[in-house]
Amino acid sequence: MSLIFSRQCEYALQAVLYLALKPLDDMTSIKELTKRLDIPYHFLAKILQDLTRKGLLSSLKGPTGGFGLGMPAKDITLFHIVEAIDGVEFMHNCVMGFPECSGKNPCAVHEKWANLRDGVYTMLVSKNIAEMAKNMRKPEYQSV
Amino acid sequence: MSLIFSRQCEYALQAVLYLALKPLDDMTSIKELTKRLDIPYHFLAKILQDLTRKGLLSSLKGPTGGFGLGMPAKDITLFHIVEAIDGVEFMHNCVMGFPECSGKNPCAVHEKWANLRDGVYTMLVSKNIAEMAKNMRKPEYQSV
């Protein structure tokens, strides 16, 4: 199977975009998130804790507690999330798996891949998550 | 960790490109391939057997045996290899992991991803593996 981002990372992207639709200090429980997004409860819990440790989210215990953005949505891009979960190695790895990726010793598709990779980067940083979230037409995100 | 193709698939791409540099009926042993490409012996064996069953390669037992292309290099693209190993789901999956990927209910990056995905497809089919192999400047492939 091929995939770009790990499952964890996909869940993180989905969850943070959901939080981006809410006011900064509004806390959202894991329960609400898993219900909306159909993500395993405890798995999502770990991911969110991870993002909290890394400062992207903030959390609060107790009733009325939950998770919220750790900084204004306008300062967060999808790239921050990918970076926090999967890391950025994909930005400098050879798509064919060769140990080196550079124009010096290019593999058969290096030029094209380098372009596409830049495109992925642009895709992840071109808008902040507030704008991103608004661009979605996913039922999971309606009437938050 | 993020990656596009599975490790298996990466190995397959590397190995088939190596075979593409040889005459059609010239058999190459796993030993030679693993030595050149630094791929675990038995793992590569399984991958090549898989590709053989699927017709992309041919094999011959015994001394002077080994693996070769199953059809002329000009008829094979990288996409055929990816298709055989990883499958083509990545061509219609949402990059953020949502259950549906379509313009009807687009995720935040659907348009951009759809373009990039087409770019990946083009990258994989734009040349046959004979041309691809010649474009490589990897030391692993010199003086075959």
Add this chain to the structure above:
DNA sequence: CTATATTAAGACTAAAATATCTGAATATTA
């Protein structure tokens, strides 16, 4: 203060991907 709802943390389990091992089948060569 107490009961409750929540996150935090870490151990644990399950599944998938990656890698290794072993013996059989087969073709070549001497």
Add this chain to the structure above:
DNA sequence: TAATATTCAGATATTTTAGTCTTAATATAG
């Protein structure tokens, strides 16, 4: 025919990723 070099097939092992469970900590509301 015998020895050898190879692929073939399937079992096993290891590592990584995904997912679950349990207990503790903490904040709120009554």
